[in-house]
Amino acid sequence: MLNVRLDKELEEKLEFLSKKEGVSKSKIVKDALTAYLDKSKSSFSAFELGKDLFGIAEGEENLSSTFKEKIKEKLNAKFTH
Template identity: 40%
Template structure:
């Protein structure tokens, strides 16, 4: 089977250079790359599952969302008070 693949110029240049260095054809390198890619398990995890390892790792203020409106109002009042 023949398939056409459109590559950005820098990627094509890198591919051609690598093939020349290794003495392999573009088709051979692309077949090997696709074989390696397809051998990996498909990612079917949810966004939560993908980020589960980092959730809760970083600590900060606990009430950022709860007090945001109050903090904005305080800044606004301070700014308006200075103009008076």
């Protein structure tokens, strides 16, 4: 839960829009905050956007260093002469 203090003028504008649109003040504020955060998302770095995904992959840790060896093993197994 978040409490926000608004000056009188902003509160009046919010109240007017709420009545005009027929939606709650909370919905207007949530929608505005969502739009603001979505717009600012583009300023995050690639690391910041993906940091919750790093380190969750499963598999062999040394796959990148043993890639050629693994390919040779698979080809030899498939095309035995």
